[in-house]
Amino acid sequence: MEARQAEQTRQQVAALYQAHALGLVKLAVLMVGDQRAAEDVVQDAFLGLYRRWSALQDREKALGYVRASVLNGCRTIHRGRYRRSRIRLEDPGHAESAEAIAMLGEAHREVLAALRRIPDRQREAVVLRYYLDMTEDQAAQAMGVSRGTVKSATSRGIAALARMLKEES
Amino acid sequence: MSVEDRVRAATLARAALVRDVRPLDLPAIPARPPRARRWVAWTAPVAAAAAVAALAVSLAAVRHTPKAPVAPAAVPAASGTLPEYYAALDNPSGPITQILPGKHQTPVSLRVGDDRTGKLIATITPPDGQTFAGLTAAADDRTFVVAAEQFPVQQFSPSANTVAWYLVRLTPGSAHPVTLTRLPIPGEPAGTQVSAIALAPDGSELAVMSQQNVWLPKTGPLTISLYSLATGTSVRTWTVDTKGFPAGFGWYWGRYSNTALTWLNGGHTLAVMYGINNSASGPPFTYGFTNVTIRTVDANSPSGNLLAISKVLFRLPNGAGRAGTDCDTVQLTGDGKTVLCGEDAGNTLKRSTAYAPKFAAYSVATGKPRLLYQLPGAYGIGLADVLWASPTGSTLLGSVYTQATWGHGPVDQTAGLLTNGMLKPVKFPLTAVPFAGEIAF
Numbered sequence: 001m002e003a004r005q006a007e008q009t010r011q012q013v014a015a016l017y018q019a020h021a022l023g024l025v026k027l028a029v030l031m032v033g034d035q036r037a038a039e040d041v042v043q044d045a046f047l048g049l050y051r052r053w054s055a056l057q058d059r060e061k062a063l064g065y066v067r068a069s070v071l072n073g074c075r076t077i078h079r080g081r082y083r084r085s086r087i088r089l090e091d092p093g094h095a096e097s098a099e100a101i102a103m104l105g106e107a108h109r110e111v112l113a114a115l116r117r118i119p120d121r122q123r124e125a126v127v128l129r130y131y132l133d134m135t136e137d138q139a140a141q142a143m144g145v146s147r148g149t150v151k152s153a154t155s156r157g158i159a160a161l162a163r164m165l166k167e168e169s
Numbered sequence: 170m171s172v173e174d175r176v177r178a179a180t181l182a183r184a185a186l187v188r189d190v191r192p193l194d195l196p197a198i199p200a201r202p203p204r205a206r207r208w209v210a211w212t213a214p215v216a217a218a219a220a221v222a223a224l225a226v227s228l229a230a231v232r233h234t235p236k237a238p239v240a241p242a243a244v245p246a247a248s249g250t251l252p253e254y255y256a257a258l259d260n261p262s263g264p265i266t267q268i269l270p271g272k273h274q275t276p277v278s279l280r281v282g283d284d285r286t287g288k289l290i291a292t293i294t295p296p297d298g299q300t301f302a303g304l305t306a307a308a309d310d311r312t313f314v315v316a317a318e319q320f321p322v323q324q325f326s327p328s329a330n331t332v333a334w335y336l337v338r339l340t341p342g343s344a345h346p347v348t349l350t351r352l353p354i355p356g357e358p359a360g361t362q363v364s365a366i367a368l369a370p371d372g373s374e375l376a377v378m379s380q381q382n383v384w385l386p387k388t389g390p391l392t393i394s395l396y397s398l399a400t401g402t403s404v405r406t407w408t409v410d411t412k413g414f415p416a417g418f419g420w421y422w423g424r425y426s427n428t429a430l431t432w433l434n435g436g437h438t439l440a441v442m443y444g445i446n447n448s449a450s451g452p453p454f455t456y457g458f459t460n461v462t463i464r465t466v467d468a469n470s471p472s473g474n475l476l477a478i479s480k481v482l483f484r485l486p487n488g489a490g491r492a493g494t495d496c497d498t499v500q501l502t503g504d505g506k507t508v509l510c511g512e513d514a515g516n517t518l519k520r521s522t523a524y525a526p527k528f529a530a531y532s533v534a535t536g537k538p539r540l541l542y543q544l545p546g547a548y549g550i551g552l553a554d555v556l557w558a559s560p561t562g563s564t565l566l567g568s569v570y571t572q573a574t575w576g577h578g579p580v581d582q583t584a585g586l587l588t589n590g591m592l593k594p595v596k597f598p599l600t601a602v603p604f605a606g607e608i609a610f
Contacts, residue, residue, distance in 0.1 A: 010195055011435040013193070013195065014193055014195065014435075015308060015370075015435075017193040018309045018370075018371065019308070019309055019310060021190045021193065022187065022189070022190055022311075025187055025190045026184035026187045027184075029183065029184065029187055030180050030183060030184060035187055038187075039190050039191055042190070043191075043193060043194065046193055046195075047195070050195055105182075107179070108179040108182045108183065111175050111176060111178075111179035112179050112180075112183055115176070115179075115180075126176060127176075127180060130173055130176045130177045130180065131176070131177065131180035131181065131184065158172050158173060158176075161172050161176065162172045165172065165175070
């Protein structure tokens with residue numbers, strides 16, 4: 001019986017992964033800039049879901065749980081990169097693969113580079129609002145913050161991006 | 170361009186570069202069944218197809234904004250909702266069932282849309298000399314397989330054979346949101362009718378139910394084959410000797426049903442629904458199917474006689490007023506517990522005006538039917554089609570077709586979501602309301 005339940009859980013989590021992994025990796029790529037790292041973050045999030053599945057009260061909220069885990073994972077990667085960059089003097093903005101960089105136009109590259117230089121919370125708010133077209137309420141739920149925080153983070157993020165893009169033009 | 174617009178454009182462009190992700194590597198569990206499907210298997214056809222003729226479809230880039238809080242097909246969706254994306258067959262000249270040899274013909278195109286927004290994402294016309302004829306979907310709400318036949322149609326429908334299979338992939342928000350790639354799966358021999366198709370939940374294999382020389386002397390056995398999308402090879406073939414009678418089950422000519430084959434248990438088991446038509450001399454096909462039976466077979470079972478290696482899950486009762494079942498379309502739900510039936514509630518052949526389309530649900534455990542919905546009124550023709558059902562059957566997309574008197578007067582057809590005894594109309598941007606087998610989610 002236990003084995004059957006475990007298999008059922010595996011299938012349910014695998015089905016969720018099949019349905020949402022691509023979208024979540026895209027989201028994570030925008031946060032961390034690198035597909036391999038993004039896939040790691042998403043895999044970790046689903047592994048976390050798999051382990052916690054039996055404790056999950058409301059399965060309808062599974063996607064929200066995974067999305068929040070992905071955002072958390074991206075923050076962790078950024079913190080790690082920041083620490084490494086201080087030691088190795090690496091530019092965290094160079095996480096993009098060469099292929100991806102080549103396929104994007106100059107204008108898009110500037111925006112993405114600027115996006116990676118703003119603080120985590122601002123980046124999350126901007127991406128959730130303008131890439132996923134989430135409402136402020138939806139973004140607040142995904143980030144685990146208040147609507148007001150989303151509003152101010154978005155506003156500050158856009159202002160910072162505007163400054164950076166103006167400076168570069 | 171504002172900063173917000175630049176952010177939108179840049180993030181969409183970057184996200185569009187991510188086309189595939191590696192499979193989920195969950196820890197193994199002790200009692201894992203032998204058939205271990207890997208998600209990577211349904212990404213493999215894209216690479217494999219590079220070796221065959223790949224058809225890049227030029228599509229107008231329709232900006233589609235990804236939405237986060239939705240639950241596609243494979244996820245236990247909230248009752249009353251459809252998966253977000255669909256693919257449907259569309260004939261610019263009217264219902265695809267009206268394509269007949271000797272009459273003006275227009276090739277059937279494929280339309281891919283978002284039913285949450287009502288927007289059409291892309292229209293794909295078939296390659297020259299072909300027309301689309303059937304379709305089926307994987308569980309990810311993004312992957313479809315489409316069958317194509319020769320165009321113009323030269324022969325009466327049951328004799329037209331599949332000449333090519335295509336993989337349709339949907340990448341919402343990208344510059345080319347829909348791609349069409351020819352699969353290495355071979356076409357069917359001339360005279361072979363494909364009566365049902367079903368793409369495995371992970372998109373790795375295509376189940377095809379077919380029969381050679383239907384309605385002709387020397388009708389072959391009913392054949393169920395599993396094809397690998399990656400290699401195009403037939404990995405399993407099971408047959409049923411039908412004693413020379415046509416067999417299968419599906420609306421209209423009995424072709425390309427996407428509900429007569431159902432993958433269960435995460436793709437480990439295939440449910441096969443068929444009846445044998447030993448009373449009718451020709452199409453329409455569904456009338457006269459007797460003893461329609463659903464059998465389940467382990468997808469790992471070796472090739473051979475289906476009857477020897479499968480188990481009977483359910484037998485549809487024969488109708489009271491005619492030979493065969495009253496159900497025009499039947500769908501076993503993904504949990505294997507319910508059989509959904511779209512009925513015409515009577516014997517349409519008697520040209521009475523006392524019929525009304527209705528939907529019923531049979532419990533697999535008890536065999537007892539439960540009326541889900543009946544269209545008010547009485548009609549000369551009243552048909553009900555099951556187009557899609559959620560894994561538990563709690564949500565059903567159906568279409569009802571009525572004509573006041575047999576062959577006379579206007580025809581009324583509506584597609585709708587059936588929940589709590591109500592049919593809530595759903596409109597698709599198609600030339601005609603789809604029949605069963607003409608739309609997939």
